[in-house]
Amino acid sequence: MVKNVLGSVLQTCCTSPLTGFYRDGKCNSGPDDVGRHTVCVVVNDDFLRHQASIGNDLITPRPEFGFPGLKAGDGWCVCVEPWKKSYEAGVMATVRLEATHERALEVVSLEMLLKSARLN
Secondary structure (H helix, E strand, O other): OOEEOOOOEOOOOOEOOEOOOOOOOOOOOOOOOOOOEEEEEEOOHHHHHHHHHOOOOOOOOEHHHOEOOOOOOOEEEEEHHHHHHHHHOOOOOEEOHHHOEHHHHHOOOHHHHHHHHOOO
């Protein structure tokens, strides 16, 4: 059973746009996912701009990677390290804990994720 950060079954993050390293709608992660696409967020404009400013452009479509480009309100499995940089800069997107892979806890604390989950 693949678990989320709460210890229960990992839920779907988003299917439109279809997210996840494996493009299965979930923030599944494995040994080939070196970026650890494990944090399920609902993005906002501030978060998207900050991610772009640190080199993680989530706005520009990249069809060759099956990436449509994101807009505010989209759900997406983001890489945990860039997510942490935005968090530390005080720029947060709402985290969906039930859809965030337990592997995210290798890099960030549950407390950080909980704080971000309370944005809505």
